[in-house]
Amino acid sequence: MEANAAKQIRSFAIGFGLLCAVSVTGQQSVDIPEVPPAFKLDVESAARLRPQLMAQSTAASGRYATGSLVFSRLVEQVLAESRSKFAWQLRIVDDDQLNAYSSPDGTVYVESGLARLAGPSSGLWAALLSHEIAHVVRRDWARRYLYQKYLENGGGAGIVLGDPSLPSGSWQDSEKASADLGRFGRQMELEADREGLMMMAHAGYHPDFVPALHHLLHARGLGTNTRSIYAMHPCWEERDHELSRAYIAASIEFARRWPEWYASPGGNPPVVVFAEEPTVRKTGEKEWQIRVPMRCQNLAGAVEVVLSASRGTAARERPAYLPESDTDTRQLTGCTSPRTTITFTLADTSVRPKPGAQWTDVYVLDAWGSVLARAELPKLPH
Numbered sequence: 001m002e003a004n005a006a007k008q009i010r011s012f013a014i015g016f017g018l019l020c021a022v023s024v025t026g027q028q029s030v031d032i033p034e035v036p037p038a039f040k041l042d043v044e045s046a047a048r049l050r051p052q053l054m055a056q057s058t059a060a061s062g063r064y065a066t067g068s069l070v071f072s073r074l075v076e077q078v079l080a081e082s083r084s085k086f087a088w089q090l091r092i093v094d095d096d097q098l099n100a101y102s103s104p105d106g107t108v109y110v111e112s113g114l115a116r117l118a119g120p121s122s123g124l125w126a127a128l129l130s131h132e133i134a135h136v137v138r139r140d141w142a143r144r145y146l147y148q149k150y151l152e153n154g155g156g157a158g159i160v161l162g163d164p165s166l167p168s169g170s171w172q173d174s175e176k177a178s179a180d181l182g183r184f185g186r187q188m189e190l191e192a193d194r195e196g197l198m199m200m201a202h203a204g205y206h207p208d209f210v211p212a213l214h215h216l217l218h219a220r221g222l223g224t225n226t227r228s229i230y231a232m233h234p235c236w237e238e239r240d241h242e243l244s245r246a247y248i249a250a251s252i253e254f255a256r257r258w259p260e261w262y263a264s265p266g267g268n269p270p271v272v273v274f275a276e277e278p279t280v281r282k283t284g285e286k287e288w289q290i291r292v293p294m295r296c297q298n299l300a301g302a303v304e305v306v307l308s309a310s311r312g313t314a315a316r317e318r319p320a321y322l323p324e325s326d327t328d329t330r331q332l333t334g335c336t337s338p339r340t341t342i343t344f345t346l347a348d349t350s351v352r353p354k355p356g357a358q359w360t361d362v363y364v365l366d367a368w369g370s371v372l373a374r375a376e377l378p379k380l381p382h
């Protein structure tokens, strides 16, 4: 029970990039249960787990002070009635992982890899914290528990509050139940995103920091042991589509409240690059053409598009700051049109960048060499 509850708290980690859930077939929505007034299991579980979670984390001070400041600004946006029910606190888990999760008691845990990635950028902090705060206020832990119980009871008996101390032997791990749970999780994530975006706009952080954070994480690639934590979370690119209305609404609200963007708590919005999947075409006997369609937001200078080579999947291990490499092929672009396409032509000699290596990724870098976007290359056709 302990371990399971800890896992459930962690399952509200934000998940990005490669580790997003594969979209579930049939996108009809599920009914997200309301939490009955007498339901306290979430609060009780949080209290029981708190000593363990506190021992594994430290207060967000010192180098993480930006995170603390942003956290309190965002919490101020929560309605007073709801705000007073939680013990709001931001904690850092020193394990180098790229996760964040919230406990039903209002404590948000950010793993140190993600905390360092957000670094001194209050906008990036706001992007990850607003989502977690939304989970707490919505009581998503409780909703998920209730939905799981509902599925355990065959999905037809209505929501029954079982005795949590009993083993859930009736759990039918059918494909349908897990698909339903996947769909449910995905829907909750989108709703937390929606509420998080508006919370950011009100508190003075431009909504563009959300895709910027997702792209940073996508560029960072995947760890190996974090899949289960991310499993419930849809990709940003997929979220982007579903969230476009919420994103536009939040952008309008931000502009209305903070007419001087540079003077907002998050400052000017970040450069965001949306790189689509590159296409590869054979154009000659020993010639290939790679086309990378992309769109840039808030860009005032140029970005560099890098065709990157590696052995196997090593490219995904490359850091968010991409060092120069003699095997890379680079192009500069102002990325000014709504759909800019960068074309690379690979002739015979450049097809194999190095023995055993192959072209695997396209990176888009800012003027300082930081990665703004990454896209994977399909295999070169023979």
Ligand SMILES: [Zn+2]
Residues within 6 Å of the ligand: 012, 013, 014, 015, 131, 135, 189, 192, 233
């Ligand atoms: Zn989430």
